[in-house]
Amino acid sequence: MTYGATFPLWRKAAGDHWPAYTRHPFVEGMKDGSLPRTSFLHYLVQDYVFLRHFSRAWALAVTKADTLEEMRSCAATVHALLNEEIQLHVKVCASEGISEEALFAAEEAPANIAYTRYVLDAGHSGDFLDLLAALAPCVLGYGEIGARLAREASRDTYKDWIGTYASADYQEACASVGALIDSAIQRRIGSQPEASPRWPALCERFRTATRLEVGFWDMGLHP
C-alpha cells in the first residue's frame, strides 16, 4: 500500500519501528488466531478511549487547516470516527458483556495517554503538517495491517476486526488521507519536501507516533 507519495517516504524514515508496529506479535496473533480474547478485549476498551482523544486531534486539524477542502476532509474524519469506528467497539464489547457506560468509565492506560496527548501536542505546538505527521501512522498503518491480514490470516477468529480495516471503504479513506497529506505538503513546503528544512522534524513526528503505536500493542498484549 502506498497511499500517496509522502507516506512511503515517512514510513522509510521510521526504519525498523515501522515493521515493529505493523508486524507486532499482537497483530500476528490476530492473523493466526492465537491472540487471547482477554488481550483483545483489553485493547478494544483502551481503543475506545483512544478514539475519543483521537477525534479531538482530528477536530484540532479542522482548526489548523488552511483551505475549505482541508477542513472538509478533517471534519469528515471526525464524523467517521465518532459515528462509525467507535460503534464497532461498542458492538463487539456489548457482545462480550461490556456496556458502553463501562467503556466510557475505563481507566486510561499510560501508553494510551502518552500516544494521544503526544498527537494533540504535535498539533498545539506545531502546524497542520506537524499534526498530520503525528496522525498518519495510526490511519495508514491500520490500512496496511488490515490489507495484509485479509490476505494472510489463517483463522476467522478476528475476521471482523480485519474486515473493518481491509474493507474498500476503509482503504478509500486511507487513500484520501494520503492525498490530503500530499496536497498539504505541496501547499506548504513545495514539490521537493525532502529538501525542506522542515522535513527532518516531520519524519521525527511520524517516527515517534509509530513508536507509540508499538507501545499501544504492547499494552494490549500485557494488560
Ligand SMILES: Cc1ncc(C[n+]2csc(CCO)c2C)c(N)n1
Ligand atoms: C491505537 C490505534 N491506532 C490506530 C487505530 C486506527 N484508527 C484510529 S482513528 C482511525 C480513523 C481515521 O483517523 C483509525 C483507522 C486505532 N483504532 N487504534
